[in-house]
Amino acid sequence: MSKQRRTITGRTAVITGAASGIGRALAQRLSSYGCPVAIVDVNEQALKETEASLRGPSLVKVLDVSDAQAQREFAREVRDWAPQPIGSVFNNAGVALGSTVLDAVPEDDDWLWNINFHGVVNGTRAFLPILVEQDAGVIVNTSSVFGLVGMPGQSAYCSAKFAVRGFTDSLRQELRGTGVSAVNVHPGGINTNIVRNGRFREEPGGPTKDQVVKEFAAMTRTEPDKAAAIIHRGVEAGKSRILVGPDAYMFDVLARVAPTRYFDVIERMESSLRNRANR
Template sequence: MSKQRRTISGRTAVITGAASGIGRALAQRLSSYSCPVAIADVDEQGLKDTEASLRGPALRKVLDVSDAAAVHEFAAEVREWAPQPIGAVFNNAGVAVGSTVLDANPDDDNWLWNINFHGVVNGTRAFLPILVEQDEGVIVNTSSVFGLVGMPGQSAYCSAKFAVRGFTDSLRQELRGTGVSAVTVHPGGVNTNIVRNGRFREEPGGPSKEQVVKEFAAMAMTQPDKAAAIIHRGVEAGKSRILVGPDAYLFDALARLAPTRYFDVLEWAQTRLRKRAAS
């Protein structure tokens, strides 16, 4: 089935997690393409900094995406404010937790699930009626390469990102025959502060959080502005699934070709990258 191109440039864009990283880069890029942008995040100062960097109209909202009622209130504000029809809703807010299943803190896991999965569901449910009423627009939900493969120490993150993938795939089928569509984004390593701002449970003999942050930064293969460009182009090209970064294509291929053995290959690659980063 051929892909149907979409136009979101020039239309209103809604972006959560917009105080930094991919969310900020998306807001900056889409604003430069004449999109009025409604930006939301819990980080008020970061959100103000994002707004100050934009070229066009913006609506700023300090928002906890895990609060369903607050997200619905935000959707109502956007409906009233939007100078153009909503072209896309980017449910992008996310956090990280590092811990084994055995030593996990359930409160940390619930914190992550409430943002990374339920936040996506809340954003989708709040804005979908507006898009259906328009009979146009796209819901863009951020999963991860960790929504393609499972990784040790990332059970909470992987489970949430797998859930985003399944939720969005189901939504896409429900929207067949309408003017509304759903897209899943799978970023690889993007150089953001998600690891630095995450919750990390240090284990005896294991790496410190600072070591993990440095390792992530050394291995992140994509900058946020590049990720935003890939996502923007992919959405307008009519893609249903967008892989961001060369490592995303590697993870996707390994998940398909070696669904039970991919970690052997990844462990070897990680060892090589760690040695390169150390040198």
């Protein structure tokens, strides 16, 4: 079945996690394409910096996406404010956590799941009734390449991103026959501060957080503005799943052709990149 093109350019866009990274880049790009943008984040200062960089109308809200009631109230606020119909809702806010299952702190896992998964669910449930009522629009949920493969030290992150993938795929099937659609986004390594701002449990003999941040920077392949362009084009092209960056395509292939052995390949590649980062 051929993809059906969507039009989000010029329509109101809602973006969570807009204070930095992909969220900021999406806000800047869509604003430059004539979209009024409603942006949220918990980081008020950085969110104001995003607002100052926008070209068109904006609605700005300091908001914790894990707060379902706050998300519902924001959806009503956007509906009343929007100068154009809501064309897209980007549930993009996310955080990072590094820990083994054995040494995990349950409160840290809950913190991540509440933002990375429940934040997506909250945003979807808050805005979906509006989109269904107008019979138009798209929900765009940020999963990850770690929603395609499981990685050591990333059980909380992977489980949340796999959950986003499953939730969004199910939603897409429920929306068949309507004017509303749902999209999964799987970014690879994007040059953002997600690792630097995340929580990390250092293990005896293991890497320090500074080392992990440095290694992540060496492995990133895509800048946020490039990621935003890929996502924008993919949504308008009618894609249901958007892979962002060359490493995302590699992860996707490995997950399918070597579903139980992909980490052997990834480990060898990471070792090479780690050596390069530590030079």
